[in-house]
Amino acid sequence: VVALQTLDGDAFTLADYRGKMLVVNFWATWCEPCIEEMPALQNFYDNYEGDDLEIVLVTVTDPQQDEVTIAEFVEELGITLTVGLSENAQLNNLLNVRALPSTYFIDTEGITRGMWMGLITEEDLQNEIDLLTG
Numbered sequence: 001v002v003a004l005q006t007l008d009g010d011a012f013t014l015a016d017y018r019g020k021m022l023v024v025n026f027w028a029t030w031c032e033p034c035i036e037e038m039p040a041l042q043n044f045y046d047n048y049e050g051d052d053l054e055i056v057l058v059t060v061t062d063p064q065q066d067e068v069t070i071a072e073f074v075e076e077l078g079i080t081l082t083v084g085l086s087e088n089a090q091l092n093n094l095l096n097v098r099a100l101p102s103t104y105f106i107d108t109e110g111i112t113r114g115m116w117m118g119l120i121t122e123e124d125l126q127n128e129i130d131l132l133t134g
Helices: 032-047 067-077 085-094 122-133
Strands: 023-028 052-057 083-087 101-104 112-117
Touching: 023 032, 023 085, 023 122, 032 052, 032 067, 032 112, 101 122, 112 122
Parallel strands: 023 052, 052 083
Antiparallel strands: 023 101, 101 112
16 A cells, blocks of 8 residues: 655555545646646546546655645646645555556446556546446
């Protein structure tokens, strides 16, 4: 189990979301496609009907982006989704993230059911969620 930290310093794990569908998006402030897809992730979540879905944005602190840079980025884009900091990219390594952005779709039992590499749109998100809900 890999613990993540929010920008407020609270610890959590993906298992905390068991019972909900979970979208986990791996991104970075310097990644152009990541920046481009952020509004789609936020809009999709804001317009989603029901409380059985969570979207978590996972990034790492490194020389290119510290916590202040990440916090400013999130605030500038008006992102209210949970941001998780993956220390030493532990979660990235566990899920074998090869490129940014990458988005993982996890069912209510905690099983990864899908992965999207590259820029994702609201339509793509809906299609993947439809696969999770059967």
